[in-house]
Amino acid sequence: MKFIASDRIDGLLERLGERGPVWAPREPEGAAGTVLFAPWRPGDAVELDRFTTLSAKKLVLPASEKLLSFSYSLTPEGEALDITGADQGRGDTVLFGARVCDARAFTVLDALLALPPGESYQDPGYRSRRRNLLVITLACTAGDAACFCSSWKEGTASTQGSDLMLYPAGEGYLARSVSPRGEELLALDIWEDSDLEPPELAVTDRVPFEALEAKLVGSLFSDLDFWRELTAKCVSCGYCTYTCPTCYCFDMYDEMSSSRDGERCRSWDACMFYLYTLETSGHNPRPTIAHRYRNRIGHKFSYYPANQGPVLCTGCGRCIRGCPVGLDIRDVLRAAGER
Amino acid sequence: MSTIPRQGKKALEPLRPEKATVVDVIRETHNIKSLRVVFDDEELMTSFTFQPGQVGQLGVMGAGESTFAIASPPSQREYIQFSVMKTGVVTTAIHELAVGDRVTVRAPMGNHFPVDRWQGKNVLVIGGGIGMAPLRSLFLHMMDHREEYGHLQLIYGARTPSDICYRDDCRDWKQCGDVDFITTIDTGNQDWEGRVGLVPAVLEEEEPSPENNIAVTCGPPVMIKFVLESLGKMGFRDEQIYTTLERRMKCGIGLCGRCNVGPRYVCTDGPVFSLKELGELPDEM
Numbered sequence: 001m002k003f004i005a006s007d008r009i010d011g012l013l014e015r016l017g018e019r020g021p022v023w024a025p026r027e028p029e030g031a032a033g034t035v036l037f038a039p040w041r042p043g044d045a046v047e048l049d050r051f052t053t054l055s056a057k058k059l060v061l062p063a064s065e066k067l068l069s070f071s072y073s074l075t076p077e078g079e080a081l082d083i084t085g086a087d088q089g090r091g092d093t094v095l096f097g098a099r100v101c102d103a104r105a106f107t108v109l110d111a112l113l114a115l116p117p118g119e120s121y122q123d124p125g126y127r128s129r130r131r132n133l134l135v136i137t138l139a140c141t142a143g144d145a146a147c148f149c150s151s152w153k154e155g156t157a158s159t160q161g162s163d164l165m166l167y168p169a170g171e172g173y174l175a176r177s178v179s180p181r182g183e184e185l186l187a188l189d190i191w192e193d194s195d196l197e198p199p200e201l202a203v204t205d206r207v208p209f210e211a212l213e214a215k216l217v218g219s220l221f222s223d224l225d226f227w228r229e230l231t232a233k234c235v236s237c238g239y240c241t242y243t244c245p246t247c248y249c250f251d252m253y254d255e256m257s258s259s260r261d262g263e264r265c266r267s268w269d270a271c272m273f274y275l276y277t278l279e280t281s282g283h284n285p286r287p288t289i290a291h292r293y294r295n296r297i298g299h300k301f302s303y304y305p306a307n308q309g310p311v312l313c314t315g316c317g318r319c320i321r322g323c324p325v326g327l328d329i330r331d332v333l334r335a336a337g338e339r
Numbered sequence: 340m341s342t343i344p345r346q347g348k349k350a351l352e353p354l355r356p357e358k359a360t361v362v363d364v365i366r367e368t369h370n371i372k373s374l375r376v377v378f379d380d381e382e383l384m385t386s387f388t389f390q391p392g393q394v395g396q397l398g399v400m401g402a403g404e405s406t407f408a409i410a411s412p413p414s415q416r417e418y419i420q421f422s423v424m425k426t427g428v429v430t431t432a433i434h435e436l437a438v439g440d441r442v443t444v445r446a447p448m449g450n451h452f453p454v455d456r457w458q459g460k461n462v463l464v465i466g467g468g469i470g471m472a473p474l475r476s477l478f479l480h481m482m483d484h485r486e487e488y489g490h491l492q493l494i495y496g497a498r499t500p501s502d503i504c505y506r507d508d509c510r511d512w513k514q515c516g517d518v519d520f521i522t523t524i525d526t527g528n529q530d531w532e533g534r535v536g537l538v539p540a541v542l543e544e545e546e547p548s549p550e551n552n553i554a555v556t557c558g559p560p561v562m563i564k565f566v567l568e569s570l571g572k573m574g575f576r577d578e579q580i581y582t583t584l585e586r587r588m589k590c591g592i593g594l595c596g597r598c599n600v601g602p603r604y605v606c607t608d609g610p611v612f613s614l615k616e617l618g619e620l621p622d623e624m
Contacts, residue, residue, distance in 0.1 A: 067354050068355055070401070072401075079439065079441055081358055081441035113594070121593060124353065124354055217602060249596030250590070250594075252403070252590065254400065262400065262401050264400070266354075276587075278587065279587050280427035280430070280587075283560070285623055291623075295623075299596075302602065307602055
């Protein structure tokens with residue numbers, strides 16, 4: 001297998017940088033010990049031992065993006081309105097140091113947002129960003145207490161969504177391409193040949209959820225008390241949705257830059273917010289946290305798999321690590337399974 | 340048939356609306372206006388088709404866009420009509436529009452009343468308040484194809500006489516003699532010549548036969564609730580009853596996430612559902 005020594009990773013990143021912006025797990029200045037996927041520039045330290053607090057989804061679904069620009073003007077014929085689409089053209093972006101759960105999240109999102117034309121509406125920005133994203137994934141030899149990706153068949157061995165896999169070995173990383181674009185990267189003259197053995201990969205927590213698809217639209221849906229009890233400590237802050245690599249729901253809104261010009265934008269939204277479904281009449285079909293959490297779990301483990309195929313979760317554990325009240329989605333799934 | 344294609348070059352910009360111009364504003368009631376709009380792209384206007392029950396996103400750039408039922412019938416090729424109750428930010432901006440103002444439209448969206456499957460049947464239409472908007476499109480469509488349907492009955496309720504929309508249409512329907520048209524109001528006054536009483540009560544007085552009949556209802560949630568109960572009492576089966584759902588919507592194309600009822604999205608799988616279909620969905624109204 002191909003191999004790169006740890007002290008040559010910077011050299012690899014520089015070569016990757018020739019293809020486009022490189023994003024890597026880093027502890028950005030002022031991040032107070034938090035590791036995030038951030039733009040990498042020569043000289044920046046890469047943090048490959050700790051997990052990132054936020055997922056890499058912003059590379060395909062920015063937290064906020066412009067969809068359209070518009071401009072009103074007065075002409076002799078009266079008021080005129082110009083609308084310009086946002087420029088979707090862009091070159092490659094390289095994501096370095098994603099984990100298996102991060103990379104797999106892209107394929108989960110693809111099932112809705114990048115279907116072939118004709119099968120679904122096309123997401124205006126997602127497709128082009130996704131098409132131009134190169135994903136270099138670091139396989140996990142250790143998980144933490146919140147990881148549960150082994151709930152899926154391939155677990156930590158999955159290569160879905162990746163172009164190139166890196167496996168910790170010796171004083172560096174073994175590399176294996178899993179796509180034609182990954183193959184191109186392996187052709188760079190930066191790799192050494194190695195006869196090191198690939199490492200034993202981590203086995204994380206396993207949570208059974210297969211039986212939930214039917215229950216979540218049936219007996220569990222009508223059992224609002226179950227959801228009330230489970231979410232009694234939830235404060236509806238939306239942390240779980242913002243850190244989730246597969247939560248894709250968005251809000252759309254207009255912002256004026258002058259009395260005549262503005263932009264139509266979209267931003268991440270959170271199904272845990274009261275305002276998310278509040279109607280102008282005052283009616284809210286999901287008025288309490290229990291209603292909203294039921295929808296969140298239902299969407300991830302029943303509606304999305306029924307409509308799109310994959311479960312809308314990859315077991316990354318971010319919503320568990322950061323929840324301010326310690327609400328653990330695994331407890332919810334287990335309790336739901338036993339109900 | 341859609342201006343929001345799922346294929347081709349334009350499919351890549353499903354959130355980009357078409358420009359349109361207001362050609363007529365009709366004040367229906369103190370808080371409802373009907374706007375007639377025309378696509379600026381003439382070719383698009385000529386080729387625009389839809390089915391009764393479909394919706395569109397009418398927008399004012401700077402304020403945003405919202406989903407409204409198309410209130411004009413498919414046979415109306417001169418303009419597209421939306422009826423808008425002033426309630427929030429977008430609807431307030433729409434209410435401020437005048438003839439000649441620029442708006443945006445994404446339409447048609449969503450599913451429609453299965454009018455082809457109703458051929459040869461009697462159709463009972465029950466509307467309340469602004470809920471008449473999609474039913475106007477439906478009823479005018481059935482009048483356009485009158486020979487394809489059996490008995491047509493329309494029960495239209497509003498709170499007070501001044502809350503009645505579509506006065507010209509009401510006059511036509513009353514006079515045409517070919518349809519059974521009943522208006523009712525919750526509270527009458529001395530000038531009111533129609534019925535007085537809540538829609539479900541009037542429906543029960545009329546007691547239409549469920550035999551070979553389709554019932555379609557749209558209106559305030561509380562009216563729909565009791566209309567459905569009354570229809571059930573009269574022997575209508577769930578598959579004979581249709582209604583339209585409303586939800587807060589943003590994208591209108593099944594991506595932004597908020598308008599689902601369980602696994603179904605009102606924007607793309609609806610807004611029209613039979614009561615049978617609704618019965619199969621989780622209860623999240």
